[in-house]
Every structure is written in C-alpha cells, then in structure tokens.
Amino acid sequence: HSHQKLNYEPPRGLVQEKMTENAVFSQNKVLTIDTMNPNVKNVEYAVRGPIVQRAVQIEKELREGVKKPFTEVIKANIGDAHAMGQQPITFFRQVLALCSYPELLKDNMFPEDAKSRARRILQACGGSSLGAYSASQGIDCVRQDVARYIERRDGGVPCDPDNVYLTSGASDGIVTMLKLLVCGEGASKTGVMISIPQYPLYSAALAELGAVQVNYYLNEEKCWSMDLSELERSLAEARKHCNPKVLCIINPGNPTGQVQSRQCIEDVIRFAAKEHLFLMADEVYQDNVYAEGCQFHSFKKVLFELGPQYSNTVELVSFHSTSKCYMGECGFRGGYMEVINMDPEVKAQLIKLVSVRLCPAVPGQALMDLVVNSPQPGEPSYTTFMKERTTTLSLLAEKAKLTEEILNTVPGITCNPVQGAMYSFPNISLPQKAIKEAKALGQAPDMFYCMKMLEETGICLVPGSGFGQKDGTYHFRMTILPPTDKLKLLLAKVKEFHQKFTRQYS
Numbered sequence: 001h002s003h004q005k006l007n008y009e010p011p012r013g014l015v016q017e018k019m020t021e022n023a024v025f026s027q028n029k030v031l032t033i034d035t036m037n038p039n040v041k042n043v044e045y046a047v048r049g050p051i052v053q054r055a056v057q058i059e060k061e062l063r064e065g066v067k068k069p070f071t072e073v074i075k076a077n078i079g080d081a082h083a084m085g086q087q088p089i090t091f092f093r094q095v096l097a098l099c100s101y102p103e104l105l106k107d108n109m110f111p112e113d114a115k116s117r118a119r120r121i122l123q124a125c126g127g128s129s130l131g132a133y134s135a136s137q138g139i140d141c142v143r144q145d146v147a148r149y150i151e152r153r154d155g156g157v158p159c160d161p162d163n164v165y166l167t168s169g170a171s172d173g174i175v176t177m178l179k180l181l182v183c184g185e186g187a188s189k190t191g192v193m194i195s196i197p198q199y200p201l202y203s204a205a206l207a208e209l210g211a212v213q214v215n216y217y218l219n220e221e222k223c224w225s226m227d228l229s230e231l232e233r234s235l236a237e238a239r240k241h242c243n244p245k246v247l248c249i250i251n252p253g254n255p256t257g258q259v260q261s262r263q264c265i266e267d268v269i270r271f272a273a274k275e276h277l278f279l280m281a282d283e284v285y286q287d288n289v290y291a292e293g294c295q296f297h298s299f300k301k302v303l304f305e306l307g308p309q310y311s312n313t314v315e316l317v318s319f320h321s322t323s324k325c326y327m328g329e330c331g332f333r334g335g336y337m338e339v340i341n342m343d344p345e346v347k348a349q350l351i352k353l354v355s356v357r358l359c360p361a362v363p364g365q366a367l368m369d370l371v372v373n374s375p376q377p378g379e380p381s382y383t384t385f386m387k388e389r390t391t392t393l394s395l396l397a398e399k400a401k402l403t404e405e406i407l408n409t410v411p412g413i414t415c416n417p418v419q420g421a422m423y424s425f426p427n428i429s430l431p432q433k434a435i436k437e438a439k440a441l442g443q444a445p446d447m448f449y450c451m452k453m454l455e456e457t458g459i460c461l462v463p464g465s466g467f468g469q470k471d472g473t474y475h476f477r478m479t480i481l482p483p484t485d486k487l488k489l490l491l492a493k494v495k496e497f498h499q500k501f502t503r504q505y506s
Helices: 002-006 012-027 050-063 090-100 102-106 112-123 140-153 169-181 201-209 228-239 262-275 299-305 344-356 362-372 382-407 432-440 445-457 484-505
Strands: 164-167 190-196 212-217 243-250 278-282 316-321 335-340 476-479
Touching: 050 445, 090 102, 090 112, 090 362, 090 382, 102 112, 112 140, 112 362, 140 164, 140 335, 140 362, 164 169, 164 362, 169 190, 169 201, 169 243, 169 278, 169 316, 169 335, 169 344, 190 201, 190 228, 201 212, 212 228, 228 243, 228 262, 243 262, 262 278, 262 299, 278 299, 299 316, 299 335, 335 362, 382 484, 432 445, 432 484, 445 476, 445 484
Parallel strands: 190 212, 190 243, 243 278, 278 316
Antiparallel strands: 164 335, 316 335
16 A cells, blocks of 8 residues: 555566565554554654655655756755754854853853853753753743743733643644544534645544544635634534644645735634634744734734734634744754643643653753844844844845745746745645546645656655645745755756646546
8 A cells, every 4th residue: 555655567477476474474463554543644744744755755765876866856845944054043052052062161162142041041951961851841931931931922911831832843832722522423523714725733642542634725816814704604504524633834834835914814703702612723934934014923913903802702822933034943852831821720720731741851941042132232143143143034035035036937837926834835736647647646746746846857846635625726835045046946847847747637
C-alpha cells in the first residue's frame, strides 16, 4: 500500500516474498496493523508525506552516483527556515550558548546585555541549570515577559501571565487544546471547523483524537479571505451530524499566505459569539507580513476593541512560536498559548494535563523569552539585532513578491499575492489526460504532478490535495524560503516543467 502511494514499483517477486514473510511475521505480534489504535491509521501529514520520502530516497541515489537530470534536491516542502539558509539571530544564540554553558559568562567575548539575559534566565531555573525541569506551565518570569509582550503588541490590552502557557512549539499547544475540547459520540461528537486549504497538523490531530473535521473554504478569488456566508454554510451542514464547538483560524495563512483584514476578524469574532463557538487563533506568522496595506491584527486585540459584551464572553486561545517570523528556530520547539475567558474549572484540568508532560523544553522557553524580550535601544546588541531582523524580513518580502510575479508569468498557473507567512499556494491547470492517468494510478492529480516534478527536476513541493482544496481545483504549496538565487532557479525550473508537462499531456 505504501509503495503504491510512493508511485514506486519494486520488482514483483520481491514484493510477494516480503508480503508473505510479513504475514507470517505479524501472526504472533501483540501489536499489528489490525490490533493497533485505528485513529492513528487515519492520520495523514502531507508536508512530510510520500513526496518527501521519495525526495530523501533520491538524495541517497544522487550520493551513490545515480545519474539524474539534476544535481541536487531542492526541498521547498516545509517551512524550515534555517535548513533553507535563513541565518539565526546572533543575540538569541549568544544567550542560549551562555545558558547552556554558564562557564562562558566569565568570557569577555559576549556583550553585557547577552550575559545579563542569561543570568536572569539561569536564576529562574532549578539549580541554575537549563537541565532542570521547570514549572509545568512554564518558567514564571518567561510567562511574565510573554504577558508584557502581548500588552505592547496589542496597544495596552491587559494580559495576565496566569493565562499564558509555554509550549513545545505551537503544535504542542494546539494539540493540547484540542484534547480538552473533544468529547461525545455519534451526532454529539465535537466538530472542529478548519479552513480549507489548511495546515495538515489540524486534520492529523483531529483524526488522532477521533474528532469530526468540519471544512470551511477560503475564497481564492478574494485572495484567500474568510467568507462569512461560507462559515454559516459549513456550520449549518455540520450541525446535521456532529456538535461543532470550535473554530480554528490561521492568520497569516498557511498554506495560503493571506493576511486577514481587521474587518474580517471582527466578523469572525461576532460569528463565534453568536454561534457559541470556541476560537483558536494560530498566529505563528505574526511578524511575517509583507504586502502593502496589510497589517497583522491579533484576535485578542480586536476582541477587546469590540467591547466587554465580546471580550468578557468569547473563549479564545491564541498561539505563537519561535519557529517562524525572523527567528526561524524550528528545532528549539519554543512556543506559548494565551487562553482568554476559560472556565476556571477547565483551567485546573488544563494545568493537570500539561503537568503530566512535566514541562515544555527549557531551552525553547529561554528562546521564547528572548523573542518577547529582545534587545532594546541603548543596549549593546540592539543595532546588530535590528539589522539582522530587518534583513531577514525584507529578504522574505522580496522573495514573496518574486514568487508571485514569476509564477504568474506561467500559462496555466495563477498565484495570489503572498501577503504574509512563508508560502505560496498557486492554482495549477492540469490537462484532462494527466488527470485521467493520475486517477488510473489511484493518485490525486496534483500528487501525480508534484511526483513527476520531483523525478524530473529534483524540486520537492507538496500537492494541494495534502491541504484540502475545492473539488476540481489543483494546487501546490511552495515555501518562499530558499536563498534568492536558488529561489529564482527553482521558479525557472517550475515554469519549464509546467510548460513541458502541459505539452506532454495535451
């Protein structure tokens, strides 16, 4: 089954042999594909799915000297900034180095502000070591810094550190919240509304928890904006077979790169209040806003500007992370969530749930602290920090524009402006003949297209079918992260491939 998905046919005899051997092999196992947790079998995660597995295989073949029409695999499948050459922020790494190896505090190669941050973080750790467990909700002083950051970001809207939970990346917080929200059986089972196209963490987590995924479609014609009438349609439809309680929003969007307008966020909050829905706002790309006239508005800020009839009642949890924006520190797994208007009894249960996992990764908490408490004017590291931050974000802005412009020169590809985040999600026209051939292979047509592109050009993209899309439309998601010269090469290859593919199948 997995071979068929990979579009790779091993020699027939070998497969038969292996399958019989497997059958004999699993007969006496306690854990088999038939006795395992059935929910796990329903989990799919496209950004590390079959295409990527094949890409890794191709890299291995290249190393072994197999001749290909290209010399390297370019992975544009996952928002992994540093892997694609984005440079870490010096100040963050200096402080983390000092925290990991405090002996370095004696060294005078580190600026004074980096040392004082490190001392402050270490004092908050058990035994002054990053190796100690922290409180389950996260280190106290880090949560206070997060709360102050949120207040500054939202123009003074108060934030209680007690509502802040540090997490191992935003993903961890999202899954934890969904665990709290999901219950019921049959028609009373919790439904969770997610945007289509969506980031597949959501569909995967819902499958794992056995919740009901409720799709609402973003409007591609209007630059992937949210559409109230579509939310209403989706909710009414879902109420026939489940109990929709949660509405998830990703802003700036992944995989679609849109930045929601303030008006749109207001509408969504009013909708959630009227329909009695719990809001989950995934805001991990909040610094990644590039387009003219676009601005990031946090759900919390808009909620409080709508006044107490909303800000005292609507339940909202929002997420942020160290993995995106100008930081790109995916590997440290740092993040936080802020919960608003949560029932105190449920909060006690949430604290219990996070304490079972002991605590989020402490180096990730330290990094989160630096993100929300970065060098200030007058501190020795300020100039370098601002220069690095600005350079990183303006490079991304330039690449967002470049990607949209070049893709739109290709007949059969249309790409919305990449207003924010780090992805483009262009619409591709596929010839009927290619669609037929893909279906004969039991593959989604855009999977067939992306797999062919990988085999012929070494470019690794994720098909739109991995994120969800309107029936009969096809897309791929491409990160804008490669260095500019490599990105230009990648886009030129995509253009050439698309034209060749279209000719081949028309």
